[in-house]
Amino acid sequence: MAKVIVNADVTKGKIYKEIFGQFSEHLGRCIYGGIYVGEDSDIPNVHGMRTDVVEALKKLKVPVLRWPGGCFADEYHWKDGIGPKENRKRMVNTNWGGVVEDNSFGTHEFLEFCEMIGADPYINANVGSGTVQEMMEWVEYLTFDGESPMTKMRAENGHPEPWNIKWFGIGNENWGCGGSMTPEYYANEYRRYSTFCKDYYREADKDLPKDEQRKLYRIACGPNIDDYKWTDGVMKVVGHRANGLSLHYYTVPGDHWESKGSATDFDVREWFITMRKAYRLKELVENHGAIMDKYDPKKKIGLMVDEYGTWFDVEPGTNPGFLYQQNTLRDALVAGISLCVLMNENDRVRMGCIAQMVNVLQSMILTEGDKMVLTPTYHVFEMFNVHQDATRVALDIDCADYEMKGIKFQLSHEGRPQRPDDRKAQMKMPQIVSTASVDAEGALHISLCNVSHCDDADITIDVRGFDASSVTGRILTDEDMAAYNDFDTPDRLVPTEYTGLTLENGKITGKLPAKAVAVLEVK
8 A cells, every 4th residue: 555645735846847858969860850851851841840740749848958969069069050051061970870960950940949849948058179259159149139240140040139048058968078077177167168158138128127037047067977076076166157057867777888778678677677777866866966055055056957868779770879769668657757856856956858859769759751659758748747837745655665686786887886785775666756736727736656567556645735626637557568659559558547546535545557657636
């Protein structure tokens, strides 16, 4: 029996909608063929953007979209992607597959796509191979509405007015593909670059209070997984010159990066390891948050988990550099766990961007020619978007542990020895991961993830501080833990009505099936 107590009158702050963000990189078929096919394509499109993908993402209510990378960002020079397309420079994408990048999808195309799907753009700029002047001029091109060489160039390229840009990343993975820097070196580079990322006055802001005027939310490159030295080193030097600090963490069930495991052919051991590693995000957010607290006790700097998700071996027969993988019920559970963790840590977490939007890693959508399919991960994000900008409320849960005897694996990628109690802690996690919020209309939503591959859970939810008169729900589950949607069976795994729920005297009872993600609505 799992017992849940929801105190709907005990509020825990706002769940920022940006926690449900997405990531799109010039990687494989994410942009080209996934989002953008060009205006001359036979695939239905508007200004080159796939109509089917745009419509699907509008339903998802994507709040923010990160671009152009990723590792690609620190080799990307924005002026190569503006102006007449026939004049744009061609380059080799050295990070992902060695293919030719023709720059036909650049700044204007990205920002138009964001407008189409209703997402705020998150620009990740080049520190690794770029210059201060290049970044400064990009900010001017994007946001200045006065007279300057950059605004003249923008007008000549068909957009006289500036865009509304808030989210701006200064570098990406500068500990690795973004320059192999030390934290101290990067932090000082950040101070230099951010100085020239100016907040330009906008005529549209003239009647707004100063604290409501649009300014850049500057995001510093944060750590990879459990590199706590990086967090400490950057926070110590950067301090409040940054509004946010990124964190990257991928759920990789394989024993090492060279063999990450199949996306669709896995056993119970790999299922358990995947669930446990996904849940490790909670540990990482809390530990990095504790370090940030030393330098930012009022939590003004947001933790931006702007790359996360599953990472498996590519599908057989596909380009290894394209990172194309199928998406199963296992991925749906990882999405549910991750979103619950990020929402429950909303006092520090300001944003999340799952990797990636289309055709790459844990994607929302898969395409092949003119075909499109929505993944189980897409459906979890659609089910969970009721929490966007809602107020998180107190939830306590007493449930069984999910554990497997004899499982051995290393959570850390740093190669340091582990203590026996560390290894023991890795062997279990809560069977049910959950969160709850109240939206602007006063509806209470409770999200539940049963991570067990085999055990259903009889569940009782005691709703307090809320006049509950009705309960409905949706659920995503299947008998097969490796179930997925493909182009022949696109609706194999979709949300259905969650039946069997009863509400009496403020208590909801029901059975939560194994390997299931559910969202309840209480009114």
